[in-house]
Amino acid sequence: MSVRWGLVGASTIARQFMINAIRAQSDGEIAAVMSSSPERATAYARENGIPAAVSTLDALLKSDIDAVYISTTNELHLEQALAAARAGKHVLCEKPLALTSADARTMVAAARAAGIVLGTNHHLRNAGAHRAMREAIAAGRIGKPIAARVFHSVYLPENLQGWRITKPEAGGGVVLDITVHDADTLRFVLGDDPLEVSAFTQSAGMAGSGLEDGAMCIWRFKSGVIAQSHEGFTTKFADTGFEVHGSDGSLIASNVMTQKPAGSVMLRTAKGEEQLSFDREDLYSRSLRQFHAAIRGEGQPAATGEDGIWSLTAAEAALQSANSGKVVRIDPKLGSID
Numbered sequence: 001m002s003v004r005w006g007l008v009g010a011s012t013i014a015r016q017f018m019i020n021a022i023r024a025q026s027d028g029e030i031a032a033v034m035s036s037s038p039e040r041a042t043a044y045a046r047e048n049g050i051p052a053a054v055s056t057l058d059a060l061l062k063s064d065i066d067a068v069y070i071s072t073t074n075e076l077h078l079e080q081a082l083a084a085a086r087a088g089k090h091v092l093c094e095k096p097l098a099l100t101s102a103d104a105r106t107m108v109a110a111a112r113a114a115g116i117v118l119g120t121n122h123h124l125r126n127a128g129a130h131r132a133m134r135e136a137i138a139a140g141r142i143g144k145p146i147a148a149r150v151f152h153s154v155y156l157p158e159n160l161q162g163w164r165i166t167k168p169e170a171g172g173g174v175v176l177d178i179t180v181h182d183a184d185t186l187r188f189v190l191g192d193d194p195l196e197v198s199a200f201t202q203s204a205g206m207a208g209s210g211l212e213d214g215a216m217c218i219w220r221f222k223s224g225v226i227a228q229s230h231e232g233f234t235t236k237f238a239d240t241g242f243e244v245h246g247s248d249g250s251l252i253a254s255n256v257m258t259q260k261p262a263g264s265v266m267l268r269t270a271k272g273e274e275q276l277s278f279d280r281e282d283l284y285s286r287s288l289r290q291f292h293a294a295i296r297g298e299g300q301p302a303a304t305g306e307d308g309i310w311s312l313t314a315a316e317a318a319l320q321s322a323n324s325g326k327v328v329r330i331d332p333k334l335g336s337i338d
Contacts, residue, residue, distance in 0.1 A: 001027065002027045002028065002029050003025070003027055003028050003029070003066050003067055003090075003292055003295060004029055004030075004031040004064060004065045004066045004067070005022050005028065005029065005030045005031060005065060005066070005067050005068070005069055006030075006031060006032045006033070006034065006060045006061070006063065006065040006067070006068045006069075006089070007019075007030065007032070007033040007034065007050070007068070007069050007071070008034050008057065008060065008068050008069065008070040008071065008072060008080050008084075009034070009035065009070065009071040009072035010033055010034075010035040010037075010040050010041055010044035011071040011072070012159065012160065013071050013094070014033075014069065014071050015044075015047075015048060016259075017123075017259060017282075017283075017284045018069055018071070018284055018288075019048055019050075020282075020284075020285075021282060021284035021285045021287065021288045022069075022288055024282070024285045024288070025285070025288050025289060025292055027292060028288060028292065030048075030050050030051075031050075031051060031052060031063060031064060031065050032045075032050065032051065032052035032053065032054055032060055032063050032065060033045050033048070033050050033052075033053055033054075034053075034054045034055065034056070034057060034059070034060040035053075035055060036055060036056075037055065038053070038055040041053035041054060041055055057080055057083055057084075058083075061083060061084060061087040061089060062087075065089060066089065066090060066295070067089055067090035067091070067092065067117075067291075067295065068080075068084045068089050068090070068091055068092070069092045069093075069121075070084075070091065070092070070093040070094060071094045071121075073163050073167075073170040073171065074096055074098070074099055074170055074171025074172075074176060075099055075169060075170050075171055077093055077094070077096075077097060077098050077107075078097075078098045078099070078103045078106065078107060081093055081097075081098075081107045081110070081111075081118070082106070082107065082110050084116075085107075085110040085111050085113075085114040085116055085118075086110075086114065088114060088115075088116060089116065090116045090117040090118075090291075090295055091107075091111065091116065091117070091118045091119070092118075092119045092121055092287075092288075092291055092301070093107075093118070093119070093120060093121065093308070094121045095120055095121060095122055095180050095181065095184075095308060095311060095312075096171065096176050096180050096308070096311065096312040096315065097120055097305065097308035097309070097312055098312065099171050099176075100312070100316065101309055101312045101313040101316055104305070104308055104309045104312050104313075105309055107305060107308075108305035108306060108308075108309060111305055117291065117294045117295050117301060118301075118304070118305040119287075119291050119294070119301030119302070119303060119304060119305070120184075120301070120303040120304065120305060120307050120308030120311070121284075121287060121303070122180075122181060122184045122185075122188075122302070122303035122307060122308070122311065123181075123259060123283045123284060123287060124181055124184065124185045124188075124257065124283070125184060125185060125188040125302055125303055126281075126283040126284070126286040126287045126290075126302050127256060127258075127261060127263075127283050128261055128278035128279040128280055128281060129242075129253050129256040129261075129262075129263050129264075129265050129278055130185060130188060130189050130242070130253075130256065131278065131279075132265050132276045132277075132278035133189045133242065133244060133251050133253060133265055133276075134188060134189045134190075134191065136251060136265075136267060136276065137189065137190065137191070137244060137246070137251070138191060140248075141248075141249060141267060141269070142244065142245070142246030142247070142248055142249035142250060142251060142267070142269070143246040143247035143248030143249060144246055144247040144248075145190060145192075145223065145225050145244055145245075145246045146225060146226075146245050146246055146247060147225060147226050147227065147244075147245045148186060148189075148190065148225060148226075148227035148228075148242070148243060148244045148245070149227065149228050149229075149241075149242070149243045150182045150185065150186065150227065150228070150229040150230070150241075150242050150243075150257065151230055151238065151239065151240050151241040151242070151257070152178055152181065152182050152229065152230065152231050152232075152240050152257040153214065153230045153231055153232030153233075153234075153235040153238050153240075154178075154232065154233070154235065154238065154240065154257075155233065155234065155235060155236040155238075156206065156213075156233035156234075161206070164177055164233070165206050165207040165208055165211060165213060165233065166207075166208045166211075168210040168211055172207070172211050173201075173207065173211040173212045173213070174201075174207075174212055174213050174214060174215055174231045174232060174233050175199075175201065175212060175215050175231065175315050175318055175319050175322075176312075176315055177231075177233075178215075178231040178232075178233075179215055179217065179229065179231050179314070179315045179318050180311040180312060180314070180315045181257075181311070182217075182229040182231060182257075183219075183229075183310070183311045183314035183315060183318075184303065184307060184310070184311040185242070185257075186219065186221075186227055186229070187307070187310060187311075189242070189244065190221060190223075190225060190227075190244070192221040192222055192223050192225060193221060193222050193310065193330075193332060194219045194220065194221050194222075194227075194314055194317075194330055195220050195221060195222055195329060195330055195332060196219070196220045196317075196327050196328060196329045196330060197217055197218065197220075197314065197317045197318050197321055197327070197328055197330065198217070198218045198321050198326075198327045198328075199215060199216065199217040199218070199317075199318040199319070199321040199322045200215065200216050200322055201214065201215045201318075201319070201322040202214040202215070204232070204234045205234065206233050206234050207233065212322070213232065213233040213234050214230075214231065214232040214233070214234060215229075215230070215231045215232070215318065215322070216228065216229070216230050216231075217229045217231075217318050217321075219314075222332060239254060239255055240254075240255055240256065240257035240258060240263075241253055241254050241255065241256065241257070242256055242257065248269060248270070249267060249268060249269035249270075250267075250268045250269075251265060251266070251267055251268075251276075252265070252266045252268060253265040253266070254266075259283060259284075260283070261279075261280040261281060261282060261283060265278065286302065287301070287302050287303075290302045313330060313331075314330060317329075317330050
């Protein structure tokens with residue numbers, strides 16, 4: 001039995017990654033795409049071989065689909081996900097789930113009440129590199145984790161320099177775009193949750209008024225691990241990376257904060273250096289495979305709605321810290337700021 005998908009939003013990420021990932025599943029097909037612009041929906045459907053194009057969410061939800069992938073601008077996620085849940089459609093939503101963690105909780109509660117699967121499309125936890133790091137830490141290969149560093153400052157491509165740098169009301173800015181990913185990836189790799197954050201943000205010339213295009217955060221986790229993360233839209237020549245340092249060793253990953261199954265992971269201990277092997281499966285294909293399994297009642301999505309609450313709450317806390325100049329605590333019971 002196939003899973004028939006409706007795309008909510010004729011987006012770049014769907015075209016570049018998600019359409020192929022859905023079609024890579026033996027039981028996956030794309031039935032329709034929705035855009036508020038009928039012309040865009042029709043052109044997008046034609047260019048991507050999608051059978052139907054519609055211009056309203058109601059029309060999409062009334063069509064013969066089982067699940068929706070939401071990749072519209074952030075301020076639209078809440079109402080679109082709630083409508084899908086009411087219609088009994090499973091939901092895979094781009095991050096952040098919503099503009100606020102309170103709205104994200106509303107989405108999770110609605111999905112639970114409707115009995116549908118809700119996933120957050122945090123692609124990085126599907127990377128073989130990050131899974132190899134998580135497994136090495138869980139196996140005790142670096143001893144007790146002490147500290148971590150994430151380098152995730154990039155250059156935002158011109159074709160994406162729209163609402164992300166011009167529209168605060170749409171949830172623009174680097175924190176809601178990239179810090180949410182770093183918070184989630186830290187949680188996944190460390191198997192730990194952040195308890196507090198101190199952050200600085202900057203506007204280095206790309207983002208418009210009221211938005212940040214760079215951020216640096218310091219995190220403290222439940223276990224006592226401290227971490228730092230750097231997010232940016234403006235660094236043309238920076239590499240990305242992820243390091244975790246423990247009492248008996250270090251994991252040093254290069255070029256792994258990416259949408260592609262790339263990069264390397266090196267384990268350094270008293271025995272020397274070892275390059276860890278890991279699978280190079282497409283990140284989005286893994287996400288879809290796990291989401292389809294969850295629909296069948298086999299486990300959970302790679303990143304659940306609850307994971308989406310955590311990452312959004314962490315991002316909210318970082319913004320609050322940057323605005324107040326204070327350390328902000330995160331509720332360990334799943335993310336409300338206290």
